[in-house]
Amino acid sequence: MAKKQAVSFKLNGKPVDVVVEPRELLIHTLRERLLHTGPHIGCETTHCGACTVDLDGMSVKSCTVLTVQCQDAEVLTIEGFEQGGALHALQEGFTEQHGLQCGYCTPGMITRAYRLLKENPNPSEDEIRYWMAGNLCRCTGYQNIVKAVQHAAKKLASTSA
């Protein structure tokens, strides 16, 4: 067996240390060692986006990243969105606009939308659909997810103004 490696990174702003085999995928470290079960395992094959987390300013599918690649990284999961009891604008948007039904894709959707709005605070509907295309939802037909992201974009614009 390959020697285990110590990996230190920040998870939702807090330092964490884990010791893992090199072959361990980030999604398993998050869910099974660090008990952050927000990121979901959907397809395990880089298609569905349910395991999306934010890694050093990138939206990535954590089923296709090795934990050992995350030394010194900053990782954000859905667990890091709510602050002081207040929902993030995206969480509010998905609630208000009925952006989910079963909810399985939602943590990945919100985490992806977070990075999208950082890069493009006022996206058009076409831009939302293009830049959210790595996340699959089998319930909503996407219309309300687009509305939820637009809702959050408006709210974030009004609170930062």
Add this chain to the structure above:
Amino acid sequence: MIPRDFEYYAPKSISDALGLLKQFGDEAKLLAGGHSLLPMMKMRFAQPGHLIDLGKIAALKGIREEGATIRIGAMTTENELIWSKLLQAKCPLLVEGARLISDPQVRYKGTIGGDISHGDPGNDHPAIMLVLGASLVLRSAAGERVVPADGFFVGTYDTLMKPDEIMTEIRIPVPEPGSGYCYAKLKRKVGDYATAAAAVTLRMNGEVVRDVAIALTNVGPTPLKARAAEDSLRGKALTDTSMNAAAELAMSICDPVGDQRGDAEYKTAMAGEMLQRALRLARSRTGH
């Protein structure tokens, strides 16, 4: 799905990476963005004993213009290509191609060097490299060599790259201002490989084609440079008839493998259709 056991290394310099590659030889694989290799490892199609991650080597990243050449570090990601002001202004074909690769999450990790060196005929950069006249910089402990993209692709998952080499840079001659371009890609859905795709660069002299380059994706064991189709268009007016004839010539070199995206006949027909669309759009983009 968990990969087989392996040892992991994250060298900080190219020379350290080359040292590891030399030490482990055939047992080692280079990890770029990991979005082809890690899925293959998870399915145990690839089982390297040693994984050398190039992700921490700063010298392998970046896009810059030097004289008449655009130099792109092999570990530059698709997302970085898309947002590059330099490429948007001077080599928009590369931006258009990168935007059609997979999905946003994959483009944050996937790299141009990984896409080219993997040798997968479904990858999009190889055909684009052929029409841009790109060169590839390969380095080993013994030194560096620069090879043209045209001729680099030998077969499915087979390139001129040797096991002790690392692709460090992609060099692209700055396209002439006013060049037309297009990458037309048919895919079933976001994230899929091309059913067929065509890359075109085009220079017009009035109504007459001064020069044209054509390459096709995923309709053969390698990207295909459609030389007879190019020859048929040079020096002639670009008309429906001439484009149709060029498409027929391009289709005649296609040799796709039928799969869930369609049978060989359909894919060949779609390669012809993508070429015609690419030629039309490229012409509309030529400057005067």
